[in-house]
Amino acid sequence: xxxxxxxxxxxxxxxxxxxxxxxxxxxxxxxxxxxxxxxxxxxxxxxxxxxxxxxxxxxxxxxxxxxxxxxxxxxxxxxxxxxxxxxxxxxxxxxxxxxxxxxxxxxxxxxxxxxxxxxxxxxxxxxxxxxxxxxxxxxxxxxxxxxxxxxxxxxxxxxxxxxxxxxxxxxxxxxxxxxxxxxxxxxxxxxxxxxxxxxxxxxxxxxxxxxxxxxxxxxxxxxxxxxxxxxxxxxxxxxxxxxxxxxxxxxxxxxxxxxxxxxxxxxxxxxxxxxxxxxxxxxxxxxxxxxxxxxxxxxxxxxx
Amino acid sequence: xxxxxxxxxxxxxxxxxxxxxxxxxxxxxxxxxxxxxxxxxxxxxxxxxxxxxxxxxxxxxxxxxxxxxxxxxxxxxxxxxxxxxxxxxxxxxxxxxxxxxxxxxxxxxxxxxxxxxxxxxxxxxxxxxxxxxxxxxxxxxxxxxxxxxxxxxxxxxxxxxxxxxxxxxxxxxxxxxxxxxxxxxxxxxxxxxxxxxxxxxxxxxxxxxxxxxxxxxxxxxxxxxxxxxxxxxxxxxxxxxxxxxxxxxxxxxxxxxxxxxxxxxxxxxxxxxxxxxxxxxxxxxxxxxxxxxxxxxxxxxxxx
Numbered sequence: 303x304x305x306x307x308x309x310x311x312x313x314x315x316x317x318x319x320x321x322x323x324x325x326x327x328x329x330x331x332x333x334x335x336x337x338x339x340x341x342x343x344x345x346x347x348x349x350x351x352x353x354x355x356x357x358x359x360x361x362x363x364x365x366x367x368x369x370x371x372x373x374x375x376x377x378x379x380x381x382x383x384x385x386x387x388x389x390x391x392x393x394x395x396x397x398x399x400x401x402x403x404x405x406x407x408x409x410x411x412x413x414x415x416x417x418x419x420x421x422x423x424x425x426x427x428x429x430x431x432x433x434x435x436x437x438x439x440x441x442x443x444x445x446x447x448x449x450x451x452x453x454x455x456x457x458x459x460x461x462x463x464x465x466x467x468x469x470x471x472x473x474x475x476x477x478x479x480x481x482x483x484x485x486x487x488x489x490x491x492x493x494x495x496x497x498x499x500x501x502x503x504x505x506x507x508x509x510x511x512x513x514x515x516x517x518x519x520x521x522x523x524x525x526x527x528x529x530x531x532x533x534x535x536x537x538x539x540x541x542x543x544x545x546x547x548x549x550x551x552x553x554x555x556x557x558x559x560x561x562x563x564x565x566x567x568x569x570x571x572x573x574x575x576x577x578x579x580x581x582x583x584x585x586x587x588x589x590x591x592x593x594x595x596x597x598x599x600x601x602x603x604x605x606x
Numbered sequence: 607x608x609x610x611x612x613x614x615x616x617x618x619x620x621x622x623x624x625x626x627x628x629x630x631x632x633x634x635x636x637x638x639x640x641x642x643x644x645x646x647x648x649x650x651x652x653x654x655x656x657x658x659x660x661x662x663x664x665x666x667x668x669x670x671x672x673x674x675x676x677x678x679x680x681x682x683x684x685x686x687x688x689x690x691x692x693x694x695x696x697x698x699x700x701x702x703x704x705x706x707x708x709x710x711x712x713x714x715x716x717x718x719x720x721x722x723x724x725x726x727x728x729x730x731x732x733x734x735x736x737x738x739x740x741x742x743x744x745x746x747x748x749x750x751x752x753x754x755x756x757x758x759x760x761x762x763x764x765x766x767x768x769x770x771x772x773x774x775x776x777x778x779x780x781x782x783x784x785x786x787x788x789x790x791x792x793x794x795x796x797x798x799x800x801x802x803x804x805x806x807x808x809x810x811x812x813x814x815x816x817x818x819x820x821x822x823x824x825x826x827x828x829x830x831x832x833x834x835x836x837x838x839x840x841x842x843x844x845x846x847x848x849x850x851x852x853x854x855x856x857x858x859x860x861x862x863x864x865x866x867x868x869x870x871x872x873x874x875x876x877x878x879x880x881x882x883x884x885x886x887x888x889x890x891x892x893x894x895x896x897x898x899x900x901x902x903x904x905x906x907x908x909x910x
Contacts, residue, residue: 472780474776474777474806478806478847482847497778497779499779501809501810502778502781502807502809503778505806505809505839505842506805506806533839535809535837536809538809539809539810539811542782543786546779546783546786547786549779550755
């Protein structure tokens with residue numbers, strides 16, 4: 303298998319109407335915005351797109367709409383995670399049939415299975431498709447469930463289309479350990495950064511990034527990505543610090559923070575679905591003020 | 607002379623005799639070895655020096671030897687953290703009296719102090735002496751008690767002698783939250799990574815690191831730092847991957863395996879005090895084999 307290097311991957315949020323229905327019209331507009339503003343690939347619906355709050359049918363419909371809007375201009379990676387192994391594997395099959403270029407999945411929701419069963423979970427999902435399969439490692443979001451290097455090496459043996467790990471742990475020890483051992487076994491294995499903290503991931507060896515801030519500050523994200531890709535890390539530090547400042551402002555509100563920031567940039571995608579809290583008006587005002595005070599965002603596009 | 611903390615600083619282990627009593631003669635040889643093989647500073651007693659298994663009296667004695675043997679060739683910092691804060695204060699004053707160049711203090715053990723209590727603690731330690739203070743952040747070992755960017759800002763405002771951070775979260779976001787605050791407010795501030803995680807930290811503004819494996823492979827440590835400073839990222843990656851393999855070897859019951867490895871390198875430093883185990887003969891044989899496979903036996907100094 304060739305190395306899977308999707309490059310700069312944008313992760314669009316899921317727009318909702320006031321009664322919490324998926325706003326498909328707005329979604330098509332959003333996907334187009336991402337493609338026009340630097341996305342080399344799309345991954346959806348990720349956690350920032352409230353994947354866990356979407357029905358199976360909605361997820362499939364969002365994927366199909368994204369594919370139809372993209373018209374092959376950029377590949378679309380489908381996020382298929384679920385609690386049940388069989389459910390996630392079925393979703394992976396459906397995604398491949400619809401035209402997804404790759405499939406991504408994280409550890410099971412809610413359950414804390416032993417390592418051998420987590421391995422089986424990934425084996426079944428990865429084996430359900432022929433397109434590249436990547437594993438999302440997000441221990442902070444998944445009550446600490448670990449993915450060990452040993453598990454990665456075993457998965458490489460068992461799933462030929464297993465292409466790499468998307469790291470959202472931000473943990474240097476884990477990233478270095480996984481990528482160095484996996485590439486010794488097979489140099490096509492890829493580390494992908496699952497956050498906008500691109501410098502450390504890049505210097506460790508990550509070749510692609512899934513960017514949650516790409517809907518808010520696509521130019522800054524692109525600049526940081528380009529500098530990291532050229533391994534010009536010293537020059538990248540300013541952009542990295544600016545994106546870190548942006549992330550600290552939005553992260554308190556979680557997905558609500560990301561959506562409020564998008565709204566502040568003139569790209570309203572509605573609120574968040576329950577059980578997530580809507581951002582309060584004072585929190586929205588504070589976020590707007592924070593964004594206005596970040597000079598690095600001055601060059602970002604406003605509106606669609 | 608202004609204190610400069612950069613490069614790979616060596617935190618020495620604590621040599622013990624077979625009956626677990628202090629072996630000060632070997633300690634003298636060890637400090638001399640580190641200074642001679644490129645240590646940019648001597649730091650004692652970090653956790654790898656079994657700090658918490660030594661009496662306060664023993665800690666004072668070793669500290670005196672470290673300062674005496676180093677004799678001003680490189681800075682010496684003394685780690686003053688103890689279970690009881692009262693003991694920490696005693697050790698800090700002692701470090702100042704014997705002519706150490708700086709003190710290092712971690713967030714207090716066991717109690718999970720509040721952010722306000724952490725602030726008070728560092729202010730109390732930092733104002734008790736005229737020495738430069740290095741704070742030590744290690745959230746993964748201390749139940750999430752951590753030094754945030756905000757605490758860093760408050761401490762820099764309050765303490766003119768707060769000059770550096772040993773940042774051992776090994777986490778892109780946590781490191782950057784501290785470094786971007788500290789370096790903006792105090793450009794001479796030294797961000798020092800734990801272990802030898804130079805590759806992911808130097809591009810974020812890191813000045814250097816402490817070292818886990820420096821008593822085994824000082825040449826490798828020095829070359830990694832120089833590669834990072836020169837921006838030779840492919841070479842730096844290769845060396846960091848190799849050091850990660852060594853870290854995997856030594857982190858098990860740290861520092862037992864490290865002391866075991868020092869036997870192989872012709873620099874025996876005796877057993878490890880309970881409750882930590884001492885590396886068995888079988889473990890030493892395994893380490894021997896691994897050091898051979900990594901080429902360390904050929905590329906690094908043997909004996910004192």
